[in-house]
Amino acid sequence: MRDMTQETLTAKDYLSDIRPIWCPGCGHFFILRALAQAFAWLKLPKEQIGLISGIGCSSRIPAYINAYGFHGVHGRALALGTGLKAVRPDMHVIVAGGDGDGYSIGGNHFIHACRRNMDMTYIVMDNEVYGMTKGQPSPTTEPDWESKFAPHGTGIRTFNPLGVALASGASFIARGFAGDPNGLTKLIVEAIEHKGFSLVEIKSPCVTFRPEEKEWSKTMRKMNVVPTDDVVEAARKIHSSDGLDTGIFYQATLPVFEPHSTKGKTVLDFEKEFEV
Amino acid sequence: MNHPKENHLDPLRVLAMIHAMIEESIYHTETFAYTLNVHHNDKAAKVFHLICEQFKAEQGIVLNGTLNVDLPTIPPWEEPYTEYIHPSSVLIHANYLMSESEAWKLMHEMVEIHKRFYTFLCKENSVNTLFSVVDQLVNYCNDCGEKNKRLEAKAETNRSKSSEDIDIIALHSNEGGLW
Ligand SMILES: Cc1ncc(C[n+]2csc(CCOP(=O)(O)OP(=O)(O)O)c2C)c(N)n1
Ligand code: SF4
Numbered sequence: 001m002r003d004m005t006q007e008t009l010t011a012k013d014y015l016s017d018i019r020p021i022w023c024p025g026c027g028h029f030f031i032l033r034a035l036a037q038a039f040a041w042l043k044l045p046k047e048q049i050g051l052i053s054g055i056g057c058s059s060r061i062p063a064y065i066n067a068y069g070f071h072g073v074h075g076r077a078l079a080l081g082t083g084l085k086a087v088r089p090d091m092h093v094i095v096a097g098g099d100g101d102g103y104s105i106g107g108n109h110f111i112h113a114c115r116r117n118m119d120m121t122y123i124v125m126d127n128e129v130y131g132m133t134k135g136q137p138s139p140t141t142e143p144d145w146e147s148k149f150a151p152h153g154t155g156i157r158t159f160n161p162l163g164v165a166l167a168s169g170a171s172f173i174a175r176g177f178a179g180d181p182n183g184l185t186k187l188i189v190e191a192i193e194h195k196g197f198s199l200v201e202i203k204s205p206c207v208t209f210r211p212e213e214k215e216w217s218k219t220m221r222k223m224n225v226v227p228t229d230d231v232v233e234a235a236r237k238i239h240s241s242d243g244l245d246t247g248i249f250y251q252a253t254l255p256v257f258e259p260h261s262t263k264g265k266t267v268l269d270f271e272k273e274f275e276v
Numbered sequence: 277m278n279h280p281k282e283n284h285l286d287p288l289r290v291l292a293m294i295h296a297m298i299e300e301s302i303y304h305t306e307t308f309a310y311t312l313n314v315h316h317n318d319k320a321a322k323v324f325h326l327i328c329e330q331f332k333a334e335q336g337i338v339l340n341g342t343l344n345v346d347l348p349t350i351p352p353w354e355e356p357y358t359e360y361i362h363p364s365s366v367l368i369h370a371n372y373l374m375s376e377s378e379a380w381k382l383m384h385e386m387v388e389i390h391k392r393f394y395t396f397l398c399k400e401n402s403v404n405t406l407f408s409v410v411d412q413l414v415n416y417c418n419d420c421g422e423k424n425k426r427l428e429a430k431a432e433t434n435r436s437k438s439s440e441d442i443d444i445i446a447l448h449s450n451e452g453g454l455w
Binding site for chain 1 (some may be wrong): 293299300306307308310311312315317320349351352353357362364365367368369370371372374431433
């Protein structure tokens, strides 16, 4: 996958002139940098990258990357990314956003994107809260996390994105940590190189609304998971993990959905198909 | 993570790793200085800016020491030695309300990460060819360390005299003008 014929680009070349304005300390900064490092390592041609996001602090990420990008609609990033991949299978489609965007309002798209197993990468910057709208609980928030918006906690069990991805048919499932930039860069590289739908769920502290998440820098285990292609073994690993393990939980070769109707067709051909 | 120790002692690989580490520190201090400014914390931003300039000077030493040499490309996940910590990892403890002295504390930690790497290299006998660059880097870090301590102490003195603090003292004192 790494194209040695490409000129050497550095991470800097993949970052746009717009500087991030996330809160100082926010985990999203380190994910942005890891993404740019991964692009540089893979020497991806900038014009071949499509970075699609939804809405949220995390979803601002396309503005900061020097490639094609689309800051979409809340919860619809995967739908947009799927459309892009369908018509431009030659492009590297990377979809990014938060846990609110992807697992709450976008939860249904998440399940079906996994099931379709199209060749794209989904980066979820999971801070277990809605950061942009000032701290409401998200599907990954613990049931007893008390805040102004949920004074007694939500009382609802947390969503397990890795478990749902596995059950739905994703072929690459990993968890990373924003505070381990090196491990994270490696995960993103491997996810992009993987043929099929790759989920990289990244624990990314929201230092403003969940300052206690800074503790993750002490508790998260760095790249301790050994990958497997056995779905039962992967399920055991995912469900027995306390959420602090990182690495690839599952990677397998599964049928990839590639809409044939788009191959070699021009816009005119499509228009003809719709003629009545 | 890989720690292919034998590779580290290849001077060019070591220099490439030093270069990559400094590059990361420059990027992050510059970016955080910007976002601190955006969040109206100019005092903390100034500290980040200042340290960023020092990292740039460190990078200058490496570039001068490697003129006309093509440094190898190292996988961005490769770590130079087992106890290595990525310099950005301390920044998770930044916040937009951080005081100037908290900013100094974080910046000291980042500089320490650089110094630990250079000290590790100094301990390795087989890197003689690197010695002059690493030696210059260690000296530079030590000089900056002294200078930074003085600046930090000055900031601390100014802080205790600032009007903000005087108001707070006044608020809490019985004779305070604000009661
Ligand atoms: C259709 C719609 N519903 C709700 C919102 C309000 N909204 C904006 S961002 C957001 C959640 C953001 O949380 P997350 O995706 O986890 O990202 P973060 O800000 O934490 O990075 C919500 C509910 C919206 N913009 N559009
Ligand atoms: S509110 Fe939270 S998620 Fe948003 S930028 Fe700030 S720290 Fe990051």
